[in-house]
Amino acid sequence: MIPERLAFIDLETTGANPVRDRITEIGVVEVDGDRVTTWNTLVNPGRPIPEFIQQLTGIRNEMVAGAPSFAEVAEELTARLQGRLFIAHNARFDYGFVKNEYQRLGERFRADVLCTVRLSRRLFPQSPRHNLDSLIVRHGLQPNDRHRALADADLLWQLWRVLQREPGEAALAEAVQQQLQRPILPPHLDPALLEDLPESPGVYLFHGEDDALLYVGKSVNLRQRVLSHFAADTRAYKEMRLAQEVRRIDWHETVGELGALLLESRLVKEGQPIHNRRLRRAADLCAWRLEEVAPGDFRPHLVSGEEAGFGGAGELFGLFATRREATTVLRKIAEAHQLCPVILGLEKPAQPGRPCFAHQVHKCKGACVGKEAIGLHSARLMAALAKLKLEAWPWPGPIGLVERDDFMDVEEIHVVDGWRYLGTAKSDADIHDLLEQASTAQFDRDTYKLIRSHLGKGKLKVRRF
Numbered sequence: 001m002i003p004e005r006l007a008f009i010d011l012e013t014t015g016a017n018p019v020r021d022r023i024t025e026i027g028v029v030e031v032d033g034d035r036v037t038t039w040n041t042l043v044n045p046g047r048p049i050p051e052f053i054q055q056l057t058g059i060r061n062e063m064v065a066g067a068p069s070f071a072e073v074a075e076e077l078t079a080r081l082q083g084r085l086f087i088a089h090n091a092r093f094d095y096g097f098v099k100n101e102y103q104r105l106g107e108r109f110r111a112d113v114l115c116t117v118r119l120s121r122r123l124f125p126q127s128p129r130h131n132l133d134s135l136i137v138r139h140g141l142q143p144n145d146r147h148r149a150l151a152d153a154d155l156l157w158q159l160w161r162v163l164q165r166e167p168g169e170a171a172l173a174e175a176v177q178q179q180l181q182r183p184i185l186p187p188h189l190d191p192a193l194l195e196d197l198p199e200s201p202g203v204y205l206f207h208g209e210d211d212a213l214l215y216v217g218k219s220v221n222l223r224q225r226v227l228s229h230f231a232a233d234t235r236a237y238k239e240m241r242l243a244q245e246v247r248r249i250d251w252h253e254t255v256g257e258l259g260a261l262l263l264e265s266r267l268v269k270e271g272q273p274i275h276n277r278r279l280r281r282a283a284d285l286c287a288w289r290l291e292e293v294a295p296g297d298f299r300p301h302l303v304s305g306e307e308a309g310f311g312g313a314g315e316l317f318g319l320f321a322t323r324r325e326a327t328t329v330l331r332k333i334a335e336a337h338q339l340c341p342v343i344l345g346l347e348k349p350a351q352p353g354r355p356c357f358a359h360q361v362h363k364c365k366g367a368c369v370g371k372e373a374i375g376l377h378s379a380r381l382m383a384a385l386a387k388l389k390l391e392a393w394p395w396p397g398p399i400g401l402v403e404r405d406d407f408m409d410v411e412e413i414h415v416v417d418g419w420r421y422l423g424t425a426k427s428d429a430d431i432h433d434l435l436e437q438a439s440t441a442q443f444d445r446d447t448y449k450l451i452r453s454h455l456g457k458g459k460l461k462v463r464r465f
């Protein structure tokens with residue numbers, strides 16, 4: 001069950017960012033059954049190595065000055081890794097660096113990847129630590145030159161041999177299999193999909209016969225999420241039908257989660273996919289607005305999403321999918337707070353001078369017959385509605401919510417005005433275009449909630465225009 005051809009890999013680099021930093025050393029232990037080959041090379045990163053990293057690894061600038069560049073070793077590395085399981089400790093790091101180095105050369109690199117941190121966590125779930133130093137102690141590994149590429153790659157090979165004995169081949173194979181699990185794609189899909197799906201955040205679209213839009217979904221890991229739809233253990237009827245119907249999959253990568261959520265919400269509304277739960281359109285939305293009909297006398301009026309112009313909303317409450325929902329909620333609030341349903345407009349008034357029915361059963365404090373001052377009733381109504389109050393747009397104009405991925409060194413700016421999502425920009429020219437078309441953007445509840453909650457977290461930088 002475990003692939004025959006293995007490559008234990010370790011890299012040294014100029015830093016932790018696979019986009020900005022470069023490889024300074026590669027160590028590979030190739031294993032084919034009983035045959036073990038090692039390979040080690042310094043790599044000239046084409047830039048200075050920070051002092052603290054020189055100290056950590058012992059790889060100094062003068063050592064790599066005469067070493068080959070990555071471009072010069074790429075061909076040999078390809079030959080050594082081709083068709084092998086790529087095994088590394090915290091493999092996302094090493095795999096990310098190797099992929100990026102090839103990308104700079106205009107080449108693609110892909111391998112089946114096995115992470116020994118995940119492997120260790122799986123096999124020894126009771127152990128709190130799985131870094132290399134902890135594994136050396138726990139399993140009695142013999143380090144010969146910590147923080148040099150080949151020495152660390154060799155530690156992984158030592159670890160592998162320990163695991164073959166304890167917990168043994170069968171348990172090891174099962175843990176490896178669990179990481180490598182490749183789903184069987186539905187027959188109509190192009191197998192190249194497995195190679196192409198990125199592991200980045202974004203939105204994916206399933207198309208069926210005649211290119212009908214079946215489903216729109218989002219994830220912080222497109223590859224994982226899309227493939228999970230086809231996992232062999234999925235027995236859910238809905239998933240099975242989707243897998244049978246899908247003919248083509250599209251995706252849009254985003255920098256982060258908010259971008260994916262906003263795009264998903266927009267694409268679902270625009271495309272009305274067959275298998276998504278239908279989301280309400282803006283026109284159906286409504287909210288209560290308090291209007292002062294006489295001094296101190298506030299009465300609720302139902303206003304539609306469009307009418308309310310939620311952008312500048314001052315005293316709006318709720319945001320309901322339907323008028324019926326709005327009425328039901330107000331009725332419950334009235335009962336809970338002994339407010340008068342007649343004053344609130346929920347019921348027709350009884351005969352003049354007669355209290356409402358609610359008052360007769362002690363559910364209204366009697367504002368309808370002057371037993372409660374109307375000003376007091378209004379004040380209690382406002383307090384009761386407070387929790388439902390819609391937040392007014394806190395800026396004088398549009399803003400950009402900046403979503404950054406430092407690891408990949410990319411950013412996107414989500415342009416929002418009055419809670420309305422205008423679109424996502426990657427440049428100042430994009431921002432300009434979006435602001436020009438601002439008037440066509442609709443207010444909707446999902447976007448309002450998404451943006452409000454992300455603003456509340458305070459993690460995104462806000463850019464004013």
Ligand SMILES: [Zn+2]
Binds near residue numbers: 339367
């Ligand atoms: Zn009453």
